Amino acid sequence: MKKLFNFLASYGFAVVLLILLTILTLFGTLEQAESSLYDVQNKYFNSFFLTHDLFGIPIPLPGVYLLSVLLFINLTCGALIRVPKEWKRPGMLIAHFGILYMLVAGFVTYHFSTSGQMTLFPQERSNKYQSYYEWEIEIAELEDGLYGRHWVIPGEQFIDMDVEDTREFFHPDLPFDLMLENYVPNTMPQPTPGDEGVEGFTLPAKPLEMEAAQNAAGAYAMVLDKKNQEVQSGLLWGFSVAPWIVTVEGKDYAIELRHRNWELPFTITLDEFIRDLHARTTMASNFESVVTKAEPGEADRKINIRMNEPLRHKGYTLFQSGWGPQNAGPGDRLFSTFSVVKNPADQWPLYSCIVIAVGLLIHFLQKLVSYLRAENRRRAS
């Protein structure tokens, strides 16, 4: 046990981890020439293990997620537990604590944050934001011409499917099971003659896009009535303009493959979008949105969201991220797009940097004082 602790707390282990982290940062950066940022993040930084292709030779490597966990253990064992407790070097202790804090921030961000976008035209309102990359399948009950209860299958439950896989989803309250087949992460439906495809279309796989938000996932879907075993088959595609609607036991259900949606605990109404242009160009010199935030039990509040001045509320941050449509001419109605981020560890990297800076400052001051004392002693002697 002691051997294990000594290994985990060793400088040698820390050095190996830091070298590996440097290599992965380099490889991950180079890989962005070939793949999208999102894919690179998933492959190199959110993974336990990966295989890097170096001039055609596959090199197995630990992922940054695993290395970060090991680094956390190494720092905890080495810097906080094993170091002498008599506060001889409090600065280093504080700096190491700051690094641990930053690793925890990364962990919390990875596991508990969500990010997406909300697009509004003036006078529109919404309490939802939509992921750029993640998918979900929504099954919604339709009643009296309105959406009713809905069941959501998060992307984690189907994006790992291979094209040959089939997977079935069920819920006790649903009168049918949903079976997926031929899931492809990026596709463009093609009409097909003859005996293949569903609803007259196939979903041929396309290479992933450099910009991951442009990938359009698709799958064949089969609805199996639990009572009479009747089957309806249809096509789900991420860029569909409307959901697939099936009728089971006399009730309509809308089934849709779409980018993941999350709800905000408040509603945003875009009152006005302001865009100033540089003279005689279409380059925006400033763009900002005047919004009203409404939530139950609180008075409505008017807020300006502009570059570097996001709206932060209840753990959510709304940044002004874009506008459109493209090629809008003078006088055209413009929409405003907000990046919405929910991250409990939003400010933790800032705090951890402050802690590290304080630690290093104390440490260097301590060093300076001991140096000056030593100098004085030398001069005195």
Add this chain to the structure above:
Amino acid sequence: MRPIASALLILPLLLSACSEPPARQEIPEVREPGEVRREAPPKLDVRQRLGMRSDSAMGSSQGVDDPLGGITFHHEMPEGWEKVPNTSLRQVNLRMTDTPEAEAYFTFLPGGGGGLKANLNRWRGQMGQEPLSDEAIAALPTRPIFGQPATFILIDGDFVGMGTEPKPDYRMYGLVLTYSDPQSQQDQAFFLKMTGPRAVLEGQEAAFDLIASSLHAVAPGDEHTHDDDHAGHNHGAEGDDHAGHNHGPEGDDHGAEGAEAAPMTSPKAAPAEAEGEVGYSWNVPEGWSEATPSMMRLANLTVDGHDNVECYFTVLGGTGGGLEMNINRWRQQMGQDGLSSEAIAALPKHPLLGGDATFVTIDGTFGGMSGSTSQENFRMYGLVHVDESQAFFVKMTGPQAVLAEQEAQFLAFSESISLGPVAPAAEAPAAAAPAPMAANPHGVDDPTPPGGNNPQGLSWKAPEGWVDGGERLMRVVTYEMGETQCYITSLPGEAGGVNGNLNRWVGQMGEAQLDEAALADLPKISVLGQEAPLLDVTGSFTGMSGGTQEDYRMLGTVVPAGDYTMFIKMIGPDAEVGAQKDNFVAFCASITQ
């Protein structure tokens, strides 16, 4: 120390390898509707859901929808470019396959979109360039689009899109055509734009010109004075000129005006799209001849000895613009004022495809769609029938004296049009999706009940060693043997025909298409009591998922069986399929209905 390190690194790998996701999973999230409930979406067919109301994958032209009202735009696809989904402002949207940041798109704006100068200077602004004066704009070269001279501009600079960082060393090719529609008196603007890194676009000017010169609007009415010259005209198979012609579906759902056509009328004037998925048949009256059908004209007839007389039959999806709009448009073409709703309602009726079509006779000066040549003392007979999902038009134009003699033939021709068998066509659109199916787990030797994936109630005997592959969409049954699969599919109707499907399969194997003789020479096997051709082809298999498998072999047969067509196919590695060939033949022979 080293074993500890190894254990630390390997443990998570082992843990992750143990967690194979289950094939049946519970849906974890249930959300109750909020206070503000969304309106239920409309129930749309698959093409509408996919934003592809037109058939965009036929032939070389790429059809897209016009969100402004049904007009579609087609063009030739330059090499190295591909289509991406349209947006509300991009009725054609392309990008380079290798350089996705290089894009080309076409925008049609009713209302003029701000005019020539404002748009050219806006583009120059996007490229960080100073605006041009009126004189400088007037001196810009022109290039054709829709057969009209459009202002061409080439701008190099740092490109700034909407709210994005400047992209250095970019190039933009642009064409702007502004046009005032004489019918609607409305300004229209057409923009074709290509942007991308300058180094890439320097070699793409020809691609830009190809798109521009081939771009043409799909006429959204039954009026097409300019026949399209694209592939896809599947004329009837029979050679008889005078009776019972069967016309297969058009290769492309949409008619299209030739590149020389004038710009479209406003979308409001003709909001419709064409469909031709159903075959029709008709009798050709005595003294009439058939001309080549066009994209829009399923039947195209002339009267012998009178070149200036034409009669044609058109089917459009949707309402085709509706009864009143079409009749008044026709009257306008004949130089007549429009009729009131009451007057149109009072017009006589005549049977057309089982419905009461409105019959109209209009005398006047015929301007046609292009309006280029006026024909005095002309007459038009028209029949319009609009049902829930389609609009049918029969129309005849010619000199009054000639048409007065031909009225009875016109009405007889119209009455003879009926839904007929579809001629086999390799590129025929897919058969409609079958009605909801019943899942039917089946034993190997047990006859399976009719309905579901097996509406014909087929039964069969599976050879030894074949493993049931479970329920698959659209398949009657699937068996697996190693990597090899064998499955039966059945579709209503001819579903593309025997030869069309065999050649499609040959294409999936990367092999050259078989001609009629080669198809006729294929060995025969016994299926459902008839002789069916056995396709046996080896090559690189590219399935519907797009992946390619080398050294594959396919055995397949297509069997027309009355009102449905059965497909039996085995696909897998060459050696495996070779070993199963006898079993495949025995399996086919064992199928009974």
